Amino acid sequence: MSLINTTVPPFKTQAFHNGKFVEVSNESMKGKWSVVIFMPAAFTFNCPTEVEDAADNYAEFQKMGTEVYIVTTDTHFSHKVWHETSPAVGKARFPLVGDPTHTLTRMFGVHIEAEGLALRGTFVINPDGIIKTVEIHDNSIARDVKETLRKVQAAQYVAKNPGQVCPAKWQEGAKTLPPSLDLVGKIEAVAIRQDQRVLSTARAFNGCGLSTGPEQTRPQHHPERFPACWTTSSRPNSRATSSG
DSSP: OOOTTOBOOOOEEEEEETTEEEEEETTTTTTSEEEEEEOSOSSOSSHHHHHHHHHHTHHHHHHTTEEEEEEESSOHHHHHHHHHHOTTGGGOOSOEEEOTTOHHHHHTTOEETTTTEEOEEEEEEOTTSBEEEEEEEOTTBOOOHHHHHHHHHHHHHHHHSTTOBOOTTOOTTSOOBOOOGGGTTTOOSSOOOOOHHHHHHHHHHHHTTOOOSTTOOOOSOOSOBBOTTOOTTSOOBOOOOSOO
């Protein structure tokens, strides 16, 4: 069953946040927009690129009244050491949430049972605790948080403007559409170019040696990992770890 427009179930866990251990729960997340970003584990080489990317864009999320939560299957104690020893992770001013019991990874459908780790899942949640966007990656492919920023902007816009929808490639300030019978079959004047970020993700997928065909199954491990903000001009990381 899809998680879209479902309410985050009750939970409580611990996080490391700005030098302190704090409790994070479904109730504490209410009243503001939230972005929950799952990563396989702390102390990997690919995850810090995503934490740093989120940290570099954190001010933009804050301007939109949005909190960011990084979640791994490690403890909040591990996150304290991770924050203190990694220059990239040390930039984080948002909660680093521990999920050692795998409650959250299972709740959000990103748990890898065979490994006890999480897939790279990203969830945008509204102030009422309702999930509005879901994105889940193979762990070889890191994310670009600017894509999530745009999704938060779109989710906030349609929440404030009922009856409007955001078309493909919508950016803040651009026109939206009021769905109506009169528009059916008439929106054809502009050929919308495929988003380069989508193409970049597809190329990263192929760069991992993965086929997009239905006959190909996803390998559990691959020696190349694609960091946050990766494009076709970037070089993948060649060192293998279990989940990046």
